[in-house]
Amino acid sequence: MNNEAKLTKYVKAAGCAAKLGPGDLTEAIGGLSCTHENVLVGMDTSDDASVYYLDEERALVQTVDIITPVVDDPYVYGQIAAANSLSDVFAMGGEVATAMNIVGFDGCHQPRSVLKEILAGGQSKVQECGGIIIGGHTIEAPEMTYGMSVTGFVHPQKIYRNNTPRIGDVLILTKPLGMGILTTAIKADMLENSVVEKVASILATLNHKASQIMRKYDVSACTDVTGFGLLGHAYEMSFNRVTIAFEMKNIPILEEARALADMGIIPAGAYNNKSYLSAKVEAKVPHKDEIILYDAQTSGGLLMAVSQKDAPKLLQNLKDEGLGYSAIIAEILPLGNKPLLYM
Amino acid sequence: MKIDCSGLACPEPVLQTKKALETLPNDSVLEVVVNSMASKENVMRFAQNGGFDVRAQDLDEGKTLITIVKGFTCKTVVDAKDEPFLDKTLFLKSDKVGEGELGAKLIVGFLKSTLELPKLPHRIVCVNQAVLLTTADESAPIMEVLKALEAKGVEIYSCGVCLEFFGVTDKLKVGKIGNAFGTIEMLFGGEGTISL
Numbered sequence: 245m246n247n248e249a250k251l252t253k254y255v256k257a258a259g260c261a262a263k264l265g266p267g268d269l270t271e272a273i274g275g276l277s278c279t280h281e282n283v284l285v286g287m288d289t290s291d292d293a294s295v296y297y298l299d300e301e302r303a304l305v306q307t308v309d310i311i312t313p314v315v316d317d318p319y320v321y322g323q324i325a326a327a328n329s330l331s332d333v334f335a336m337g338g339e340v341a342t343a344m345n346i347v348g349f350d351g352c353h354q355p356r357s358v359l360k361e362i363l364a365g366g367q368s369k370v371q372e373c374g375g376i377i378i379g380g381h382t383i384e385a386p387e388m389t390y391g392m393s394v395t396g397f398v399h400p401q402k403i404y405r406n407n408t409p410r411i412g413d414v415l416i417l418t419k420p421l422g423m424g425i426l427t428t429a430i431k432a433d434m435l436e437n438s439v440v441e442k443v444a445s446i447l448a449t450l451n452h453k454a455s456q457i458m459r460k461y462d463v464s465a466c467t468d469v470t471g472f473g474l475l476g477h478a479y480e481m482s483f484n485r486v487t488i489a490f491e492m493k494n495i496p497i498l499e500e501a502r503a504l505a506d507m508g509i510i511p512a513g514a515y516n517n518k519s520y521l522s523a524k525v526e527a528k529v530p531h532k533d534e535i536i537l538y539d540a541q542t543s544g545g546l547l548m549a550v551s552q553k554d555a556p557k558l559l560q561n562l563k564d565e566g567l568g569y570s571a572i573i574a575e576i577l578p579l580g581n582k583p584l585l586y587m
Numbered sequence: 588m589k590i591d592c593s594g595l596a597c598p599e600p601v602l603q604t605k606k607a608l609e610t611l612p613n614d615s616v617l618e619v620v621v622n623s624m625a626s627k628e629n630v631m632r633f634a635q636n637g638g639f640d641v642r643a644q645d646l647d648e649g650k651t652l653i654t655i656v657k658g659f660t661c662k663t664v665v666d667a668k669d670e671p672f673l674d675k676t677l678f679l680k681s682d683k684v685g686e687g688e689l690g691a692k693l694i695v696g697f698l699k700s701t702l703e704l705p706k707l708p709h710r711i712v713c714v715n716q717a718v719l720l721t722t723a724d725e726s727a728p729i730m731e732v733l734k735a736l737e738a739k740g741v742e743i744y745s746c747g748v749c750l751e752f753f754g755v756t757d758k759l760k761v762g763k764i765g766n767a768f769g770t771i772e773m774l775f776g777g778e779g780t781i782s783l
Contacts, residue, residue: 256596432598506636508601508629515625535628 245441246361251313251321252431254353255387284403285336292468293332295403303400307332309470310346310391314427314542315444318358322365322390323448328470328543329392330373334455335406335468335546338398343370345380348389362390373452402459406467407483409549413464415481415488415574416559418454418567419446419545421474421536422501428511429504439500446498446569447543453565454546461558462551469544473517475537475584477547478574479524482583490574490586492531505536513540521584528587537586545569549576589618592626593650600626601633604655608639611657612705613671613739619653620646627651671740672709674778677701679717684783694720697783698732707741708781711762712770714746721745722758733761746770 278286278294284303285295293307309329313321326343333340345366349359359382370377375394409415426443429435435443451468458466469477474495478488504510517538527534545567550558555572562570577585590607592600604619611617621627627643630653634641640656683690684697701707711733713721720729721743737743743762750756750764774780 428598432602434598434602506632507605508631508633508636509598510625510629510632511597512623512625515628519624 245315245317245320245437245444247316247440249316249318249354249358251316251318251354251358251388252427253316254350255312255431284400285405292470293336293338295336295398295400297400301399302397303403305333305336305338305396305398306394308346308391308393310348310389311542313388313390314423314447315430315440317444318354318361319365320444320448322362322367323369324365324444324543325362325390326366326369326392327448327450329394330369330375331451331468331470331543331546333394333396333398334373334451335404335466336396336398337402337404337455337459337466338396340370340373340375340394340396340452342378343375343392343394344378345382346389346391346393347380347382348385348387349382350386350388351384352386354388366390366392369448369450373450404458404463404466406465406477406481409465409481409486409488409576410551411486411576411578412552413549413576414552414555414572415478415576416548416550416555416562416570417469417474417496417545417573418451418548418562418570419449419469419541420496420498420501420569421469421539421541421544422498422505423447423542423544424473424511424513424540425501425504425509425536426498427542429509432509434504434509435500443498443500449543449567451546454562454567454570457558457561457565457567458546458548458550460561461554463548463554463558464551465549467547469541469547471513471540471542473514473538473540474544474547475521475525476517479521479584481547481549484583485579487577487580487583487585488574489577490537490584492533492586494571495533495537495573496569496571497533497536501536501539502533505533510535511540514538524582525584525586526580526582528585531586534586588615589620591620592630593620593622595626597625597629601629604630604633608637608655608657610705612703613657615657617655617657619655620650621653622648622650627653671706673706675708676710676712676773676780677708678774678780678782679711679713679720680782681716682719683716694783695729695732698729698736702732702735702739707736707739710742710744710773711736712744712746712765712773713762714749714770716749716753718745718749718753718755721761722750722753722755723760725760730760737761744769744773
């Protein structure tokens with residue numbers, strides 16, 4: 245990897261760890277509304293993408309996401325930021341059509357060549373899922389940010405929402421947790437290059453394939469795990485109507501993240517998520533990896549609610565297609581004491 | 588030692604705490620001031636998982652004082668680079684540094700100062716007249732120093748042949764009796780030898 249640009253050294257927090265906390269956000273946008281007959285998914289749920297009805301066959305999916313650098317290599321940062329931005333379309337079950345770059349470029353610390361590499365990295369990922377980049381906008385910024393506004397299409401009858409899981413379904417997660425911890429460690433130069441490469445390759449993996457596989461099975465809800473951490477996004481999925489029961493031992497966590505968490509290399513975002521969710525979570529037995537469930541993920545995996553009957557087949561299919569970290573991690577139960585439970 | 592990590596973003600407070608603990612000798616206390624919940628949790632997590640004794644006390648203005656005791660129990664923390672010892676052997680051939688009365692004083696002073704190092708030599712090997720140090724009277728000033736070194740984990744060996752030569756084998760008060768093969772291994776196997 246080309247780490248000379250030291251992208252992560254000039255930002256306060258890495259990737260989605262830099263995101264505004266869920267509590268702050270709800271307070272800020274809670275009063276906004278966007279009801280219209282053509283809006284199929286808007287701001288009233290916590291979905292990250294919106295869906296606009298066009299005709300019986302097509303609905304427009306729109307989403308936008310930007311992140312600060314999580315790795316020092318500009319090309320790889322571009323790939324990861326793109327994978328992160330495209331992910332919301334895939335979580336909805338859509339296909340990407342076009343994307344526009346959004347760049348806050350830190351011209352004080354970086355030469356123009358870095359910008360070129362970032363954009364090339366982004367383009368490689370848009371091409372990988374069959375989309376095209378049709379423009380963008382760049383401003384000078386004190387801290388580097390990059391991402392995309394993405395437009396895609398989905399069949400109006402086949403939209404995957406994040407808050408409609410059925411009781412009895414199980415949850416499959418397609419990427420391991422710990423990315424906020426690991427990117428914080430990258431920023432501090434604490435990881436060996438081989439680990440950085442492993443983490444970068446997970447972050448740059450598109451959720452496109454996972455989304456296409458998911459559509460072949462009986463899936464009732466889907467979201468991608470990003471800044472609010474596994475439990476934050478699971479809470480949105482529960483919609484306070486069901487209890488999601490996690491089996492700690494089945495949750496994929498990168499070993500390297502465990503070791504760093506033990507050392508106390510945990511971004512503040514994880515603690516923000518935890519304090520926001522503390523009243524929603526019941527722990528059968530306290531677990532030392534608990535904080536990792538709140539770790540803010542950049543370009544995290546898809547979290548899918550699937551019928552128990554289809555779950556083994558879907559899981560096998562994901563693994564066969566190279567998504568080897570995929571695992572069944574939870575079950576949807578009738579609402580109990582709290583909407584989230586881990587044991 | 589006290590460090591102020593107020594206003595620093597993760598992972599800086601943990602890294603500064605780690606660095607400070609590495610430089611401190613055993614049996615010392617490190618105080619870390621932080622002013623965010625994340626920093627407090629992270630520093631305490633680091634210290635607890637490292638096996639240190641740790642306490643937190645909330646101060647005014649959202650600050651927290653974390654007190655970490657670096658004692659003997661903290662051996663679990665350490666990977667190779669946090670080892671409290673230098674991979675060095677101190678090779679003593681005489682009970683003096685140089686000649687005469689001054690030489691006798693100097694060796695006590697030298698070893699006493701060694702005690703203050705953040706990292707101690709792993710081993711001390713005594714041959715020839717140096718075995719008179721490990722077999723000195725209980726009241727001799729050198730005895731206190733050698734025992735303190737041993738208590739900190741420094742391995743002290745006295746040459747068996749030399750002890751016998753001087754007829755003091757039964758007077759050995761600190762460390763173990765070494766043999767020629769072990770001595771050679773220590774001199775050539777480690778990173779370095781310092782001879783006085």
